[in-house]
Amino acid sequence: MKNLWTITQREVKAYFVSPIAYVVSAAVLVMMSVLFVAILLQTRDSSLRPLFSNMFFLFVIFAPALTMKQLAEEQRMGTIELLLTSPVHDWQVVLGKFLGSFILFVVMWLVPTLFYVLILQVFGSPDYGSILSAYLGFLLIGAACLALGMFASSLTQNQAIAFIVGAVGLLLMWIADVAVAIVGPGAVSDALTYLALPRHFNDFFQGMIDTTNLVYALSVVVIFLFLATQVLQSRRWR
Numbered sequence: 001m002k003n004l005w006t007i008t009q010r011e012v013k014a015y016f017v018s019p020i021a022y023v024v025s026a027a028v029l030v031m032m033s034v035l036f037v038a039i040l041l042q043t044r045d046s047s048l049r050p051l052f053s054n055m056f057f058l059f060v061i062f063a064p065a066l067t068m069k070q071l072a073e074e075q076r077m078g079t080i081e082l083l084l085t086s087p088v089h090d091w092q093v094v095l096g097k098f099l100g101s102f103i104l105f106v107v108m109w110l111v112p113t114l115f116y117v118l119i120l121q122v123f124g125s126p127d128y129g130s131i132l133s134a135y136l137g138f139l140l141i142g143a144a145c146l147a148l149g150m151f152a153s154s155l156t157q158n159q160a161i162a163f164i165v166g167a168v169g170l171l172l173m174w175i176a177d178v179a180v181a182i183v184g185p186g187a188v189s190d191a192l193t194y195l196a197l198p199r200h201f202n203d204f205f206q207g208m209i210d211t212t213n214l215v216y217a218l219s220v221v222v223i224f225l226f227l228a229t230q231v232l233q234s235r236r237w238r
Helices: 002-016 019-043 049-067 072-077 079-085 090-110 113-123 128-154 159-174 176-183 187-195 197-205 211-237
Strands: none
Touching (some): 002 090, 090 113, 090 128, 128 159, 159 176, 176 187, 197 211
């Protein structure tokens, strides 16, 4: 666990000494603020559900942006070899880098929204049950998208390619159920429907917590982190 925590700390520090964290944070904060004000004026909904559901699609861009350098840059610089020959397991490298990205995600996306909750408390009567459910859904979808981004970053030494692969992968999972009309009813159609990200997270934004959606999100995280670990292990035999 000490090695895991060391890698996580290293990744968090690396984010905040580079301009990426500040540029992405500023962009996210501006978009969240504009969306929050526009949605609040239009719907008068004293919760964060409309905000979170409308920000859902932004993960397709920002999740790969946060993870594209994690393993790709290490491979390009050759520092991945140092990690692989050091007394740490491959899964600790992948999980530590993932946790570093996830911590930045929490700081960058969720912490600012606490200010919006305060605004709702001052000017209305917020439904804290639905707000907590929305937060849980937001955390889970963030973790799932970051895990896919980590896998994309493990496949290449080029950050731009890692970003494109991650963004395309998330987009395909976003619109997976659209292909149902083309494929037609059957096992493939059911699988595509199940894979579609929005279908599993809309319930959270409606104030409902379903164990099926929890299992789906955690499964996506575990599967893509496992795949990233396998790709990393394969480098030992090259």
